[in-house]
Amino acid sequence: MNSASALPVLRAGSRVAVIGGGPAGSFFVLHLMRGARAAGRRVEVTVFERRRFELPGPAGCNMCAGILSSRVVKGLQDLGLRIPSSVIMGRLHRYVLHWRQTTVVIEQPDPAREILSVFRGAGPKQGGLTPDNSFDAFLLSQAEAAGAAIVPERVLEVTFSPGEPAIVRTAHTQASFDLVVLACGVNTRPPTLFGMNYQKPPTITMAQDEIRLRRPTDPGSVHVYCDEPPGLLFGGLVPKGDYVNVSMLGHGLPGRGLDQFLAALRARGVLEGEPERLCGCRPRVATGPASGYYGDRFVAVGDAAVTRLYKDGIGSALETARCAARVVLEHGISCRDFERHYRPVVRSIYHDNRYGDWLFRLWRRVKGEGLLSTVGQRTLMVEQQLAPAWRTHSRLLWYMFTGDAPYRSILLGLLSWPSLRNVLLATWRQPIPEVSQNP
Template sequence: MPHTLGICTYAMTLHLADGDRVCIVGGGPAGCFAALHLLRLAGQRDLKLEVLIFEPRDFSLRGPGGCNRCAGILSSRLIRGLAGLGLTIPDEVVQSELKTYAIHLDEEVLTIHQSDPDRQILSVYRGGGPRSGDKPPSFGFDNWLIESACLQGAIHVPERVRTITNEERPVVHTRENRYEADLMVFACGVNSSSPLSSDFSYEPPETVIMAQDEFLLPDDVPIDQVSAYFDKTSDMLFAAMIPKGQYANVSLLGEEIRLDSIREFVAKQNLPKAYFSEERRLCGCTPKSAIGAAKGYYGSRWVAIGDAAVTRLYKDGIGSAFYTAEAAMQTVITHGISERAFKQNYAPYCNRIRNDNRYGQLLIKLWQRMLHSPHLLRAWLNAVNMERPGNPAQPVHARILWGMLTGDDSYRTLFWHSCSPNALGNLLRGLKRSF
């Protein structure tokens, strides 16, 4: 009876055994983190696995070909997570340590500083650096990660996966070969079409387009300062200029973003044209960013992680890749690789990220409402100024903004901070001052 058979299969406990093969499809951060977590956890149990990472991209190349296109800010929670795995990011990978955000709001520029020196934030290149840079290619973060995973015992298969079929086990097909997997980890992100065959019933997350460019860092922009721009008169939600060594990444988020949007943004913000001239422009791309959660992102003997499953809204995608990979691999080792194991132990973690993003959406709406209300905006600016050192007001608004920009705190924490008596009291005092 098919129904009874279905229940039996579902209830069956499946575990990895010595000599089993794990195919990780995609060797960006999520795939490499999965390999690192899995090999560590398996090693603690003396379980010998063959871990293959399928990744066709050569991360040592300059330009979009060698790069998993992103602004490359690493959050403090990611850096802490890496330390927990015994990994320290080498100096040659780090492009800048970021300590200040300059917030550009209409005519005002508000500077907020890192208040906790233990929460380090870094910028890196994902690949070899901008296409037309005049320096030798950089040692990118993704390159370092895949090397670290291989040092721990993973095997890099430098091939694109064409299809993954769901037979008795998942089967990974490249142009030349076919690999039967005891477990398949899907870590392809959202910037290429999914090789999963339709019998996986996987639906990728919703995405938006962003624009990015690289320029030579203007001489008068400090190397540790991110400039963030909010423009209430356009569809642009947010723009940021992030120092990376002698270069600067400009990333733009909003509706109907095209590569040209960066040129329009530079003109609109009245940024010095000499800094952003065609000669100083070194790269450029329009990648997709995940803003929702995937559906059907796990099953018997397979699980999706990183962007391909769920990520934090507009923030700390690499951190999410780390922690979804950790939650999935802990499930694999502790509870097994059945659909039920993932449903009971991995899905709740992904649901927490999805629910936290709802608070993020709410905070972004509140922020936009404030940008469009001159009185509220003035009250908020007054409140932040009253919170500066030497003033009696408890610093709360600057911390909330810092958390929003860096991804250092959950959106839920920030939302409740913004409803706290301190936050509301400071805003009220700011409002009084504005009249």
């Protein structure tokens, strides 16, 4: 439902429904409340969230590897929030890439850009963590403290009619709202939106699990493997306190890909015996933008609109939520306002993803067989012997793994002189530097 006429900005007393209390929904509320307070307007916000983040396992979890990029950490600081120490499971300062016989240690290039690991819910299903450990519970509690009412129900449908407030229905309630913000992610069917042409983003399925640590490891090191099973781009072991998150990214991964990945780690001696698998899920991740993600009195944020390809989805949830909150306070809530002031932000994420797609395709080639692969391996090994400031490819891999830089800047870095110089060094220097042994 799109009108050419303008609808005013949110005024004092305007009612806003936020469907979904994951990061995008909570970030939207936090930015909206902050902006409204600064403008001297009191808006009424209701967040509908059916999940209970204080529960362990899938019931309380929005299913992700739980790496927070530095822009999320900074975004929270900008909101005046400090992530409680009980929520922080790890401070990541090193990635170790295991690639065939090669082990490449990638140190955090800029310690000021902090990268954290967290649990989205209260940890693995069979773990012993508490509600205090959940990142999403922390965010939602901050949204509540900022003044939002939380309704623990699933929204079933919303009806938009020209010139009228929208009607939001759950199984037990029905209420009218001046603005509806869809922050429902991509892992549930969105509510039926009568009067809108919303189509959720295309997705692919991933696999992940949590295992218990049998022996102490460095809590700040993520180990990345890329050899098995076929189709794997990266498989990561992300430390989270007494546990490790195991997640895989790839195309056409076999149905039992996680089993094969863990078996390969056992064969390498990385895991002792059969790992104790404590959770396990096959969440979906968006690979493109939604369509019809805004209209009169309607805007979708976070994954429900667009996400950063494969990495830092929480960062893009923050970016879209912050922008949408600004638009409804400063410009208006009509389709035209979102078209002019919100769509460019969604498109910039989508455009950057194209560079990301290109980089992941390149990585697939590099990690395969042949000349490109040999040159790639040699370059990383040669860089290990250079001063940290000269390790251009290692640094770029850090940003790929953490999602802590736009894909475009990673690609430009790859095409830069320091990058080419290291490739030349690796190609001309003979013999190939001694290869360190796995694991």
